[in-house]
Every structure is written in structure tokens, then in C-alpha cells.
Amino acid sequence: MNVSVGLLEGLPFLEVELLGGFVDPSGAQLGPGRVRLDSETTLSPLDPATASFAIDSVTIGIGFHWERKERQVFRGALRLLRRESGLTVVNDVPLEEYVTSVVSSEMSATCPPELLKAHAVISRSWLKGPAARAVVPPPPSASGELLRWYGREAHADFEVCADDHCQRYQGLTKAISPAAAEAVRATAGEMLLYGGEVCDARFSKCCGGLTEQYATAWDDAEVPYLVSFPDGLEGPAPADLEAFLRDSPAAFCNTADTALLARILPGFDQETRDFYRWTVTYGAGELGGLVAARLGVDLGPIAALEPLARGPSGRIFRLRITGERGDVVVGKELEIRRALSRSHLYSSAFVVDREPGSAGETRFVLRGAGWGHGVGLCQIGAAVMAERGFGYRAILAHYYPGTSVGAVPLPEREITGPLDLDARSLRLLETHSILNVLNVVVLRIGDVGDLVGDAVTADALMARVRAGHAALDDPERTVAALAKTREVRDAVLAWIAAAGEGRTGPLREELDLHAANLASAFDVLATRAAELGRRAPGSEPWVGRALAEVRENLSEAFRAIERNALGRWRIAAGAGDRGPDAYLIEFDLSSRDGKTLALPAVLEDVVRDLAANARKYTAPGGALRVTLAEDGDGLLLRVSDTGRGIPEEEIEEVVRFGRRGRPDGRNQLGGGYGLTKACHVARAFGGRVWIRSAPGAGTTVTIRIPHPAG
Numbered sequence: 266m267n268v269s270v271g272l273l274e275g276l277p278f279l280e281v282e283l284l285g286g287f288v289d290p291s292g293a294q295l296g297p298g299r300v301r302l303d304s305e306t307t308l309s310p311l312d313p314a315t316a317s318f319a320i321d322s323v324t325i326g327i328g329f330h331w332e333r334k335e336r337q338v339f340r341g342a343l344r345l346l347r348r349e350s351g352l353t354v355v356n357d358v359p360l361e362e363y364v365t366s367v368v369s370s371e372m373s374a375t376c377p378p379e380l381l382k383a384h385a386v387i388s389r390s391w392l393k394g395p396a397a398r399a400v401v402p403p404p405p406s407a408s409g410e411l412l413r414w415y416g417r418e419a420h421a422d423f424e425v426c427a428d429d430h431c432q433r434y435q436g437l438t439k440a441i442s443p444a445a446a447e448a449v450r451a452t453a454g455e456m457l458l459y460g461g462e463v464c465d466a467r468f469s470k471c472c473g474g475l476t477e478q479y480a481t482a483w484d485d486a487e488v489p490y491l492v493s494f495p496d497g498l499e500g501p502a503p504a505d506l507e508a509f510l511r512d513s514p515a516a517f518c519n520t521a522d523t524a525l526l527a528r529i530l531p532g533f534d535q536e537t538r539d540f541y542r543w544t545v546t547y548g549a550g551e552l553g554g555l556v557a558a559r560l561g562v563d564l565g566p567i568a569a570l571e572p573l574a575r576g577p578s579g580r581i582f583r584l585r586i587t588g589e590r591g592d593v594v595v596g597k598e599l600e601i602r603r604a605l606s607r608s609h610l611y612s613s614a615f616v617v618d619r620e621p622g623s624a625g626e627t628r629f630v631l632r633g634a635g636w637g638h639g640v641g642l643c644q645i646g647a648a649v650m651a652e653r654g655f656g657y658r659a660i661l662a663h664y665y666p667g668t669s670v671g672a673v674p675l676p677e678r679e680i681t682g683p684l685d686l687d688a689r690s691l692r693l694l695e696t697h698s699i700l701n702v703l704n705v706v707v708l709r710i711g712d713v714g715d716l717v718g719d720a721v722t723a724d725a726l727m728a729r730v731r732a733g734h735a736a737l738d739d740p741e742r743t744v745a746a747l748a749k750t751r752e753v754r755d756a757v758l759a760w761i762a763a764a765g766e767g768r769t770g771p772l773r774e775e776l777d778l779h780a781a782n783l784a785s786a787f788d789v790l791a792t793r794a795a796e797l798g799r800r801a802p803g804s805e806p807w808v809g810r811a812l813a814e815v816r817e818n819l820s821e822a823f824r825a826i827e828r829n830a831l832g833r834w835r836i837a838a839g840a841g842d843r844g845p846d847a848y849l850i851e852f853d854l855s856s857r858d859g860k861t862l863a864l865p866a867v868l869e870d871v872v873r874d875l876a877a878n879a880r881k882y883t884a885p886g887g888a889l890r891v892t893l894a895e896d897g898d899g900l901l902l903r904v905s906d907t908g909r910g911i912p913e914e915e916i917e918e919v920v921r922f923g924r925r926g927r928p929d930g931r932n933q934l935g936g937g938y939g940l941t942k943a944c945h946v947a948r949a950f951g952g953r954v955w956i957r958s959a960p961g962a963g964t965t966v967t968i969r970i971p972h973p974a975g
């Protein structure tokens with residue numbers, strides 16, 4: 266799932282530095298390097314995990330009201346739209362990356378981890394839920410009342426802007442806090458759901474002991490999970506709201522833990538401690554001046570403040586202000602807070618006491634509770650809950666009653682279309698993974714040749730590997746040709762060892778890395794050759810394989826892929842090791858007897874290809890899970906990832922043979938034959954294939970193959 270973020274508007278052209286390769290819709294490749302763009306286009310990264318783009322002069326603030334220019338770096342696709350005012354620059358960024366950036370910049374890294382997780386879920390829901398879309402404008406004011414509320418105006422060409430108007434977003438420019446990154450990863454894809462729909466996850470700083478319902482702050486709609494309830498008060502909700510506001514009962518958000526407050530509120534100072542219960546005092550004249558300045562209504566010195574309607578938390582949403590020259594009714598809660606303060610009153614949950622002031626002037630004492638609108642999650646209460654050991658799910662369930670936390674349920678789609686495979690494409694399906702390994706070997710031998718300045722030996726060795734390529738068209742010769750790569754392996758490793766002899770430092774390290782990588786690639790070739798041998802014409806299609814062997818085979822394949830990445834990413838050692846450069850890869854293998862699994866011999870190839878594909882289309886930091894299990898119905902193979910996902914309209918198409926990635930890079934699984942082969946093999950054994958995927962929400966491929974009859 267992507268988020269479209271508006272970066273700039275009204276440009277005559279855009280100068281951008283591509284840090285990595287990109288493709289435009291015509292399939293032309295651009296970058297790395299600087300380009301000048303002056304028309305509509307979409308540049309998609311060839312490798313979304315590593316490519317980024319930099320804009321030198323991002324004026325922070327769409328509409329240019331904030332003149333600060335700085336170089337900012339973004340990941341994802343760069344999209345230019347032509348509008349009357351000029352070019353609009355949009356960044357299509359994976360949802361998870363966007364949320365990481367936002368949680369990093371909006372939440373202090375020292376927050377309790379469960380609070381950060383709750384915010385990651387809220388941030389995703391805020392982006393994809395109803396709040397980001399619908400703004401109900403206030404009705405024209407009836408009977409002279411100033412009833413107003415404020416929603417976020419929607420943007421026409423993108424979901425959010427990069428400015429404070431929506432959420433401040435600076436791509437990769439701002440340091441990502443590891444704590445925020447971990448919170449986002451631990452809650453990957455999770456949103457707040459109610460009845461299968463993404464929730465409007467509102468929050469404020471402190472409810473004051475009772476949370477508020479939606480309609481007190483915005484339009485008169487009833488939102489079933491934005492309702493009022495006690496925030497950890499003892500006993501039921503108080504019947505006398507005025508007495509409740511004058512009292513200071515124990516609640517989650519009634520905390521004097523200044524150390525905790527300093528950890529959760531950026532820029533918190535000790536003066537801001539009185540948010541649970543607070544007092545503000547105004548003289549009648551001073552208040553009249555405020556009302557005139559803030560509302561544009563000159564009532565003269567104020568004579569009375571009269572709450573006409575309160576929400577269940579005590580927040581006033583209709584307030585009559587009477588002055589010497591007239592009166593006005595103001596609402597809803599934000600407008601009341603705006604009218605009665607130079608900035609914003611903490612909340613509209615207050616009682617009014619009148620006292621005699623100096624020189625006979627009346628003084629108004631506002632005794633209030635809470636900070637903000639009080640609807641939904643109470644940030645300070647949630648922080649206290651997290652400190653007391655509540656998990657983020659419990660915290661969210663408390664503040665949004667009736668909701669659940671989960672991924673937006675995606676439909677699972679069965680792949681039923683024709684594959685249209687001829688003999689040649691079938692042969693390619695059989696051998697493409699060997700071809701890939703041979704290609705890697707040739708490429709890396711070339712690298713070593715460049716490194717040590719020995720093109721002659723490199724060319725000779727590459728020629729010997731290419732002989733293996735040539736044999737792949739012919740099933741008879743393939744296995745024999747692959748057997749010969751054993752000798753090439755020894756020659757290659759001896760060559761590298763000789764070149765490295767007596768050398769130290771970075772060159773030697775690089776050579777050692779290449780040697781390990783090439784040795785690993787040759788091992789994979791040997792394994793593939795053995796598999797091809799087992800699948801030779803006339804042999805049993807089903808084989809019994811030890812679970813441990815299947816697991817080792819998969820692990821070996823991933824170790825080889827990891828080595829070939831030459832340090833760009835790594836495989837995490839376990840669930841606790843989740844650095845931003847590490848993939849968590851889990852193999853869940855089981856059989857009926859716990860030892861041996863019966864499977865079509867070719868299926869191991871399928872598992873490996875699907876898993877390698879899943880890795881390729883998942884950014885480092887993501888997770889992969891491979892399930893291979895035997896049950897009463899047969900074999901279940903499931904490969905799921907937390908990667909880029911596939912747009913729904915392309916799911917059926919990506920399994921077609923030779924389907925390449927779309928030029929705009931939106932197609933996730935193109936360019937490989939993994940899915941085509943998986944479908945072909947499943948069908949050949951009477952099985953079925955399903956894909957569950959959506960952009961940004963990852964992909965799950967499920968294959969079921971019945972046990973062979975008899």
C-alpha cells in the first residue's frame with residue numbers, strides 16, 4: 266500500500282538527482298544522476314530498496330508561505346502532474362516508510378514502546394481511514410450562532426501534503442529513530458478496524474478523566490467507537506459533571522510523573538503540568554477584548570459566560586457569551602477554546618466562577634479539565650497505561666471501544682486463467698533458476714577480473730561457465746554440463762586465492778567476499794543439478810524428503826542470495842534481531858510424521874523461487890514466511906511477505922509467462938518466472954493457487970496440491 270505525498274506545486278520544471286536507477290512510463294531508464302523534468306511523468310525506482318531521489322530546493326510549505334529551502338531525499342516513485350499553475354510533484358512512498366518517518370518526527374524516541382506502537386497503528390489509520398477523506402462543512406450559522414468546527418481539507422492530487430497542514434514529512438532526510446522504526450515494524454500493516462472498515466482514529470493530549478464523543482467537536486454524526494467513557498476512573502462515570510470538573514479524581518491521565526511527561530511531550534516544561542485540572546482567570550474587560558479580537562464580535566466587557574450544552578466529558582459545545590452590548594452563542598469545542606484565549610484554551614471542559622476583582626470589575630475564573638478535544642485516544646493516559654505494562658492492543662481497545670487491530674482484510678483471489686506455455690517456455694521454466702545462478706557466477710567472475718586487473722583469466726573462466734548456459738536448452742546435456750562446473754569452481758577459487766595472496770586491507774576483504782559468494786553460488790548449482798537429476802524423465806514425480814534437508818536446502822539458497830547482495834542487506838539471526846537492513850525469514854515446515862515430507866520433486870524449486878521473489882520485492886527490514894505443511898487434504902505451500910504487494914487488477918496477470926515488470930515499476934513480481942512456474946506445477950499435480958495482495962500490504966501466495974491417488 267502506497268501513500269501519495271504532495272511535495273511541491275506550481276513549478277515550471279523540476280531538477281532532481283536520481284540516486285539509483287529509475288524507469289519512466291516508456292520503459293526508458295534514467296539515473297543515477299541529475300535530470301531536469303518539465304512534463305508529466307512517473308519515475309519508478311528499479312530497486313525500491315536502494316534507489317532514492319533528492320530535490321535540492323524543497324521549499325518547506327506548499328504554497329510557499331514558509332521560505333526555507335533544503336535538500337531532501339525521498340524513497341519510492343516520483344510523479345509529476347501538469348496543472349494550470351505548473352507542475353505538481355508527488356512522491357508515492359510505501360505506507361510503512363511514510364509511517365516510520367511520521368512517527369519518528371512526531372513522537373519522542375523515549376516514549377514507552379507500546380505507546381509508539383499504538384501511534385504507528387493510529388498513523389496508518391489516519392492516512393487510510395475516513396478522517397483523511399471526509400470533511401463535513403459546518404451548516405450556515407442558524408439564528409446567529411457561531412457554530413464552527415474544522416476538518417482537514419482534502420487535496421485533489423494526492424492523499425497528504427508534506428507540510429504541517431497534514432503531517433510533516435521529509436522522506437529520508439530526517440533521522441529515523443530506531444525506536445519508531447521498531448514500533449512500525451512490530452505493527453506492520455496494522456490499522457484500527459471497526460466492522461472491517463478502517464477507523465477514524467482521533468486522539469488528543471489529555472481527556473481529563475472522561476473521554477469525549479465525536480459530535481461535541483465535529484458534526485453531529487455518531488461514531489460508535491468515538492464515544493465517552495471513564496479513562497481509568499474508579500467507579501462509573503460521574504453523574505454531576507460540574508462537581509467532576511472541580512474535583513481531581515484518579516485517572517490514567519491524572520499523573521504527576523514529570524519524568525514520564527518529559528519523555529512523551531516534546532518540549533515539555535515543568536510549567537505545563539496543570540493540564541488535568543487547570544485554572545485561567547480573566548477580567549471582564551480583558552475577556553471582552555479577547556472575544557472581539559478572536560470572534561470579531563464586540564460585546565464590550567463580558568457580564569456572563571453561560572454553558573448551554575456539554576458533551577459527556579464536560580466539554581461545552583454551546584456557550585453563551587453575554588457582554589454589555591449584546592450576546593453571542595459560540596460552538597463547538599474548538600471555537601470556544603479559540604474565543605477564550607490568545608492561543609487556545611486547554612479545553613472547553615470548564616466551570617465558570619465569578620469573583621469580584623480590583624476596581625469593582627468582575628473576574629471570571631475558568632476551572633477546567635483536560636487538554637484538547639478529548640475524543641479517542643488520550644495520549645497522556647495511553648503513556649501511563651504503557652508504563653503500567655498495558656500492550657498497544659489493550660491501549661487501543663480501551664480508547665476505541667469495539668475496535669480491533671489488524672491488517673485490512675484482503676480478498677484472496679484464485680488464479681484460474683490460462684498460462685499459454687509452449688515447449689520452449691516450459692524448458693525455460695525448468696531451467697531459469699539455474700540460468701540465474703550461472704548469470705550471477707559470470708557477473709562476479711567479471712567483478713573479480715576488474716578488481717585484480719586480470720581480464721584474460723576472467724574471460725577464460727567466464728567462457729567455461731557459459732558452456733553451461735549453452736547446454737541448458739538440451740535436457741540430455743544439462744546435467745552433464747552442470748557436473749563440469751565443479752572443476753570451474755575449483756579453478757575460480759584457486760584464481761582468487763592466488764590473486765589475494767600476500768594482499769591485505771580492503772582489496773583482500775573484497776576478494777574474500779567474492780570467494781565466499783562464488784563458492785556459495787557453485788554449491789547452489791550443484792544442488793540444482795542434483796535436483797534436475799532426480800527429476801529426469803521417467804523418475805517418480807513424488808519424492809519423500811527429510812524435513813531437515815528441505816529446510817537446509819532453503820537456508821542454503823538464502824545464504825547464497827545474501828552473499829550475492831555483498832553486504833547491502835542481511836538475514837536476521839532471529840525474531841529479536843530486526844535491524845533496518847535485515848530480513849526476518851521464517852520457515853514453517855511440518856509433515857504428518859514430523860520427519861519426512863512427500864512432495865513433487867519439482868516443488869522445492871517452486872518454494873525457493875517464490876521465496877526469493879518475495880525477498881526481492883520486500884524492502885530490507887521486512888519479513889518473509891514460508892509454510893510447507895502436510896495435512897489431510899494434501900500439501901499446503903504458503904509464501905508471504907510484508908513487501909510492496911501487487912495492485913488487484915494485476916494479480917491474475919503477473920502469473921503469465923514472461924510477464925515483465927511494468928515500465929512504471931508498479932508490477933511486483935514481473936521479470937521472473939517464479940509465479941508462472943508455481944501455477945504450472947500446481948496445476949500439473951491437480952492443485953490450485955491463490956494470491957492475496959495489495960500495494961504496500963504484502964503478498965501471500967497459497968498453493969494446495971492434493972496427495973497423489975493411491
Ligand SMILES: [Zn+2]
Pocket residue numbers: 420425426427428430431432
Ligand atoms: Zn495537507
Ligand SMILES: [Zn+2]
Pocket residue numbers: 471472473474475496516517518643645646
Ligand atoms: Zn485521559
